[in-house]
Amino acid sequence: MSNVVTITGVKKLYKMGSEIVAALNGVDLKIDSGEFVALMGPSGSGKSTLMNILGCLDRPTEGSYKLLDKEVSRLSDDELAGIRNKTIGFCYQNFNLLSKLTSLENVELPAIYAGFNKTERRKMAMAALEKVSLADRAEHLPSELSGGQRQRVAIARAIAMKPAIILADEPTGNLDTKSTVEILQIFRDLHAGGSTIILVTHEPDVAQSADRQILVKDGKITKDIITASTDERIDII
């Protein structure tokens, strides 16, 4: 399988007054197409920073990031916006839906910025909502949905453009156990359908759904194991 993500020697440095904080301190990472990866690590270890770079919301201070064999670490803001639009799907802990738009309109949003016409957009959005079994809630506002349903809408929005990778930052952090199981099942289904998924979590149970677990500590990858073939588990502490 071909590499979707190739990261080499990536550092992210922040200046805090006179001190320099390394949120990422030399990360090398390769992710293949179709992989389901869990990023784990204690709070402040650099998971979100890594996710932001993977998601082209941020650029590394040093190092190289190749997405689909294209170097993206030095692109302009608008070029990165284009990549986020077409190549990356985001899910967040707090869903990040627009509260005044219906489920369908929220899911349509990426296609609007991609310039699709109304019929195409509707079709893509409805297909995505069907994948998360929420077609019957298409006209509902986020406020009329449960937490689990909102996260499913967010996942539908993330997959509407058929992106190369799906990035989920603590997607089950705000959900009850039942919804968590539902959401993880959706990710498993997407994975089975061939999607590349990177999921940040600090819960080992959630990480268990993935085939590969990566442990981040102090801005570095300290463990990287394929769990699909072994019974090994990463414990954060």
Added chain:
Amino acid sequence: MLFTELLKMAGLSLVANKLRTVLTMLGIIIGVSAVIALVSVGMGVRKNVTDSISRLGSNLLMVMSGSSNRGGVRGGAGSVQTLTYDDAKAIKSKIKDVAYVSPTAQGSYQVVYGHENWSTTVTGVIPEYAAIQSLTMQSGIFFTEHDVDVRSRVAVIGTTVATNLFGSVNPVGKKIRVGNAPYTVIGLIASKGQSSVGQDQDDVVLIPLTTAQERLLGITYVRSINVQVANADKMDEVQANIEKLLRQRHRIRAGAEDDFNVRNLTSLMETMNETTTMITLLLGSIAGISLIVGGIGIMNIMMVSVTERTREIGIRKAIGATYNSIMMQFLIESTMISILGGIIGIFLGIGLAQAISKFGNFTTVISSESIIASFGFSLFVGVFFGMLPARKAAKLDPIDALRYE
């Protein structure tokens, strides 16, 4: 494609915050309607002035006694009485391209008929006056050259005088007393109504010039001589010729000042036009300032709106909105506010101008220029003052924006 979607987004957000939208719009509405209403007042003043000057006749030169010397404590025009009826006759006979010459002499008198009396201005004129003023007779006739030659005690009166002295009785043939002497009313002038400056043009008594000079006022001079020039191109030439002729007739030595002055009403009109245009522009720009204030209002509200919607902006950027699409979304919002406010302001301004003319009894002229200019300016204000908040929104870092609570 994207643009129509951005239009929709902006429209939805304005509808979602109706009260805020209307309040923001208020500044623009007031600004635009103030510009239109105030400019219509200024244009009204200008129309009044122009009308009242042009009613005196076109291509008119006005010869007055007294020097035209500006500055100094010299008496104004008319203070030195040197112009005579003979001067008028000389102008008529000796100068080319003169159509009409109309000397006048004037006094205020109590006019009496039976027990009725009426205070009015009695003006001595010659028959050409009727032609220059385009007077038409409601009944009777205007007096003739012969009446002027023999100083007849005849009078032609306006309808206001007629109504006050005679009621509904036809005054023609009746005798009125002016300065204790009887005058036969031989004509009633058809009503000309109020002049635009509110002067009653029917409150007149006209008698032969010579009668007025010798039998009523006891003077030998005339107050003024109006000269109508046959051709607009000849105004300056005729004016120069009149000046030359009168200097000769009044035996004014070279270098000495004129004891009369000739005014060109066309150039007076141009000056007045310039002045009233200035006033109009001044009024318009004062109102324009309120448009700028309205624009600052838009900027304020949009700034608040951008801050409030930081998270929304972050979400949009995360899923692929570019700098321009965010910028456009907010710029369209502010522009929509100013366009809508501008349209409402136009209607309000027109209504205001009409109300002023109806209830304030004041001429207003609604000009398409002021409508186009104020609308264009409000559009500019919307774009200009929307720029800063829109750029603020577009520049937001998506990571910071998503983290914003």
